[in-house]
Amino acid sequence: MKALLLAGLLAGFGPLAALAQTPNLPAVKTTAFRADTISIVKHGAVADGQTLNTEAFRKAIDACSQAGGGVVLVPRGLWLTGPIVLKNNVNLHLAKGALVQFSANRADYPLIKTNWEGLDAVRNLSPLYGADLENIAITGQGTFDGAGDAWRPVKKSKLSETQWDNLVASGGALNDKKDMWYPSAQSLKASTVKLPGVLTADKKDVKDFEDVKDFLRPNMLSLQRCKRVLLEGFTIQNSPAWTIHPLLCDDIIIRGVTAKNPWYGQNTDALDLESCRNGIVEDCLFDVGDDGICIKSGRDEQGRKRGVPTENFIFRNTRVYHAHGGFVIGSEMSGGARNLYVQNCTFMGTDVGLRFKTARGRGGVVENIFIDGVDMTDIAGQAILFDMYYAAKDPVPLKGESTAPPEMKAEPVGEGTPQLRNFTIRNVTCKGAETGILVRGLPEMAIKNVSIENAVLESDKGLVCQEAENIRLKNVTLLSKETKPVMEIQNARDITLDGIRYAGGAEVMLRVSGDRTKNIKVQNTNTKSAKKDVEMGANAPKKAVSISKS
Template identity: 30%
Template sequence: MEFEISAIFKRSVTIELKNSTICYTPEEYTVLIDGEEKLKTNLNVVSIDGLLPDREYSVAVEDKEGRTEKTFKTEHESFLLDVRNFGAKGDGEHDDTRFIQAAVSSCPEDGTVYFPEGTYLTGPLFLKSRMSLWIDEGAVILGDIDREKYPLLPGMIEKDDGKDEYNLSSWEGNPETSFASLITCINLENLDIFGRGTIDGNGDKGDWWKEPKLKRIAWRPKTVFLNHCRFVRLQSVTIRNSPCWTVHPYYTDDLSVYSVNIWNPSDSPNTDGMDPESCDRVLILGTRISVGDDCIAIKSGKYYMSERHHKPSDHLVIRNSFMERGHGSVTVGSEAAAGVKNVTVERCIFDGTDRGLRIKTRRGRGPKAVYDNILFRDIVMKDVHMPFTFNMFYFCDPDGHSEYVQDQNERPVDDRTPTIGTIRAENIEATGADQCMLVAYGLPENYIDNIVLRNVKVSFRPKSERKPGQTIMMDNFKEMTGKSVYARNVKRLAMDNIEIRGSDDTQTELINVIDFDSYNVVYVNNVASEF
């Protein structure tokens, strides 16, 4: 069984099998370190801990066909700093903030701050470059519920001459004053956060989820905030109960996420799992996300940030990962005024989310808000109500329901008009669809460029289990149930080798679709077929 070593940490390693299956192997296999069995699993991506720094190891994968083995050396660690030696109690009652921060501040280059088993009640922690945070199994970093203990991060600080700006925080795409996050990282590089412990934002215990759109002192904190960072890696940790977005990489490049688990209650407001915003070179591998909003939402700010600090999100890869519950499995937008391009989502399982591939934008995002070269392939969707939605009338923001945003008549193309380029979905199997297979609604003044669906099978739930719902969040758009394809204001829609089973209709509904390429589109259990 072939595999590759994806990442080597100081005390752990991540491997990924080189196969064509989605998330799982057909049969269980064994992982060995120096010939000693460490685990049996059928996951395509696994992380193995319990290693020592600066050591050479062999890692082997063994199944009934034989064994494949490789060697590696763990990374250098200068010193290990136990937070208990700095005064942290870890009893879940005493405030450990200043003791943990002392350990972080004292950590030398290539050192590791270590959390042994225990519950560490703390306010926001500010990390620094060239260090590691090791949260061991049984250790919990628990956020304080008193918002007055959270420092404020001003959204934007201007120089006296007004010629330069220093951006410290963000709220839904704008530079707004927010509370510091439980794990706050600003302008740092070469940071690792790893271990089988937990980072708990404690959002379920405080008042963070009450009146979530009301600014009280400042906007709600994230749990992990990476602001203008480089070369950051997360491995194996569980991150849960976030006050707001869970992991927010912001203007951060070279981010890698391995075997991380993100969990928030299904009814928790705006608790997106991971929101890369204006980030370049992001890898999300072997990760499981189950939250109250979008599992992954790729963003690049609103109009002001795009114009003054333009940086698109680019080169993102999401592979062998699980998206569960939530509004969207993987979403692009809508706060993406600087654009999103070159995204590949592959060999993933979407389970129980409202939408699978979710594209959303609106008038007002601007001409740099271009979504292009976005590819979904080799995806299994289970009980996803709407596998594919494309919405250019998304009614977010205070003016989201205004005539300017929601007018379905053609308006002039101007410096506020966004664009959706080419979106492709290949080798997709979706079972348990409810409201629709595909809804695509472009702007009448700027059609969606190119939607390509190839090798897609979608089956609907029985009628008795379905109910009408809001497929895309826009005004004056009808609810749907059992709908196969609705496309409006699209330059090109290509459907090749498509099977739609159990929908209420027997053909696509196309309005202002200039070029419709249809090859072997089959409706099963509904008599009609298109060729």
């Protein structure tokens, strides 16, 4: 393959091309392999679904790499195996009809030092693993199954009564409340330990974690510090935890990959790009139990010390079905994220559509995010969400969980203060959401410089904007059921509402509150469609809002 210049790829893609003119993104260095092909059968693999083929995979991959690289072929059939460890210059190719079934025996996966949710940790070896490699690929039309049910805890609230009864009858262990199932008694016991698996001064060797091994679910496809990576064509499903996790990798192409996990599968994100640079994600299909496309860069102090942002990526022509979020940044974004371009994506039935989440203590800067062309249906939560109060909860509260907003008290700005700024979002439609747009910054650090243009959002609530600065909505239609008010702004400044459309007969078009609210401009908007154009809430300055008649 020839090197692909990201900036060049944007040419001819309408509005996104204009967004991407500066900066020019660097070239993506692509993979190239010798034509030599080695079948795993040559090294003793048996496709009977009973024979453990771990050694056959290892021998085939080693032989291919030692010979200078090429293709390791997995023919059609059912291949049972333990972990597969990739090597330099190897393309692991799954023929159409090939099913690689990873073992459900947790003893087949040794503990290793790795990373978990942005922190240095010990986990079980991933079913698909590679570290410090160059020029590697996984391709073909086959399927990987991660035997995730052998690893994942399950909440009773996520299953039907019959499903829950069957799960409990299968073995494992229940917590004291009988509302959480664990695959083993060791896994249950480890769930009560603070930060199980995380490396500390007191626990710094792999052997220190043997007593919690069952709980330390591996990410399914883990690539660390790799360069020139191609993932193309295959299906990857039933992951123990995160499904595809490149960490500190450069030059990545992910094309035509399908990731499928049970909707109740905790932490089963489809794609987590963590502290990675330069790449393309296109023509993929994700249907999982957690976030779909997710951008990360480390957690809290460790992430800031690493200091490597995820940057210079294009995401396009990808569908996300069930997931917590369609396109997500955070919450572990302490190393930052920048220069990300999203185009022509579809989210159907996700909890949130565009989800940008962080929290105090993370630090890091997320900036220069460009989105053009996103269509959504049946979004349970927010169509567009900026949230600096992320609390590691499901975005749609379960029955009995509090829905009260957090109390907003200012705290000192420091290295742990996160920043979200410079977002351009265009050409978005959403048919069905709880809230169209929710912007929720911190009193000490507003969400800054967000432009949303040409959007039609059908939702229960329209706009909620708190602790924000320089937010611009232009040609945005808010078809909200809640009309008292359609838009609510609290302690925000320099907000422009230009060409806003909403359903006729609304009770209140705009409510503003908070003594720090100022310079709210409404222009090119028919204020007469509402019974009341502006309602001044608690402590709002009288001159906070100006209206230019259309």
